[in-house]
Amino acid sequence: MSRITFVQAINQALHDAMEADGKVLVLGEDVADAEGGGVVGITKGLSTKFGVERVKSTPISEQAIMGAAVGAALKGFKPVAEIMLMNFTTVASDMIVNHAAKLRFMSGGQTSVPLVVRTMTGAGVSNGGQHSDYLESWFAHTAGLKVVLPSTPADAYGLMLSCIDDPDPSMFIETLPALYNKGEAPERGKRVPLGKAKVLRPGTDVSVIGYGRIIQQVAGLADELREEGISVEVIDLRTVSPIDKETVLESVRKTGAAIVVHEAVRKFGVGAEISSLIHEEAFGALRSPVRRIGAKYAPVPFSQPLEAASLPSIDDVAAEIRSLHALVPAQAAR
Numbered sequence: 001m002s003r004i005t006f007v008q009a010i011n012q013a014l015h016d017a018m019e020a021d022g023k024v025l026v027l028g029e030d031v032a033d034a035e036g037g038g039v040v041g042i043t044k045g046l047s048t049k050f051g052v053e054r055v056k057s058t059p060i061s062e063q064a065i066m067g068a069a070v071g072a073a074l075k076g077f078k079p080v081a082e083i084m085l086m087n088f089t090t091v092a093s094d095m096i097v098n099h100a101a102k103l104r105f106m107s108g109g110q111t112s113v114p115l116v117v118r119t120m121t122g123a124g125v126s127n128g129g130q131h132s133d134y135l136e137s138w139f140a141h142t143a144g145l146k147v148v149l150p151s152t153p154a155d156a157y158g159l160m161l162s163c164i165d166d167p168d169p170s171m172f173i174e175t176l177p178a179l180y181n182k183g184e185a186p187e188r189g190k191r192v193p194l195g196k197a198k199v200l201r202p203g204t205d206v207s208v209i210g211y212g213r214i215i216q217q218v219a220g221l222a223d224e225l226r227e228e229g230i231s232v233e234v235i236d237l238r239t240v241s242p243i244d245k246e247t248v249l250e251s252v253r254k255t256g257a258a259i260v261v262h263e264a265v266r267k268f269g270v271g272a273e274i275s276s277l278i279h280e281e282a283f284g285a286l287r288s289p290v291r292r293i294g295a296k297y298a299p300v301p302f303s304q305p306l307e308a309a310s311l312p313s314i315d316d317v318a319a320e321i322r323s324l325h326a327l328v329p330a331q332a333a334r
Contacts, residue, residue, distance in 0.1 A: 028082025
């Protein structure tokens with residue numbers, strides 16, 4: 001099977017959506033070919049094929065990008081608006097949170113806002129504290145927004161198509177350090193449903209739940225730990241909001257132990273919501289409290305050694321799995 005990068009997969013999704021529906025638009029800084037087809041090339045070739053009226057490079061104004069996208073969505077278009085880096089969504093948060101997310105509610109369901117906010121983020125490349133934050137919990141906390149974080153190119157393709165199809169606004173978050181990683185090519189036209197997790201590895205001893213780049217690393221770790229006699233079930237949420245609670249709870253009820261992992265700051269993160277969900281709805285199945293792994297509660301450092309120290313590592317995940325596996329049988333025997 002052929003393998004492609006995230007850049008290629010997202011480009012294919014945008015191409016296929018624009019080819020199928022003339023209402024799909026792309027706008028953002030430098031997205032047209034005259035400006036390079038996006039800062040990492042994700043929109044390369046689209047303006048040449050579909051024209052600059054549908055693939056429009058904008059000024060450096062996140063508020064203007066989102067304002068135009070909301071207006072276009074209200075007029076029946078399906079805009080895909082690129083906010084180059086996730087930290088810059090703070091500049092446009094009024095448009096995203098107070099307009100895109102709320103207009104369906106505030107119109108009594110009469111108005112939909114079918115737009116996608118594409119953005120990228122992620123630490124590990126010394127971009128510093130103002131360019132590297134995962135802010136998915138902010139937007140998952142906002143009623144009316146769907147929030148997705150693909151971990152493979154195939155999922156990136158299928159989730160993007162589903163976001164464009166959806167009548168409500170979506171945040172599509174790309175992991176910058178992984179954009180050129182390769183994975184299996186998607187089946188063209190195949191959607192990945194929003195709100196549906198994927199079991200990457202089946203297991204019986206410990207459930208590890210997460211999303212994005214790190215959950216693929218956990219899947220590789222699960223293969224290694226199987227050699228030690230530890231059976232790890234790995235759940236890739238794919239969609240942070242809505243959360244596929246049925247898949248999460250089914251896994252935890254089977255294993256009796258859970259670890260939630262994400263690259264965002266641990267405190268007040270998505271992992272806390274998942275932990276609460278498990279404790280509220282599957283407490284009787286747990287043989288130990290849910291454990292959470294995330295980044296340090298600090299801005300992302302520019303220094304490479306400090307940056308690495310601030311992030312959760314696969315060694316951290318391995319240590320928690322081994323600790324939990326060793327603890328659980330002792331508790332269960334009481």
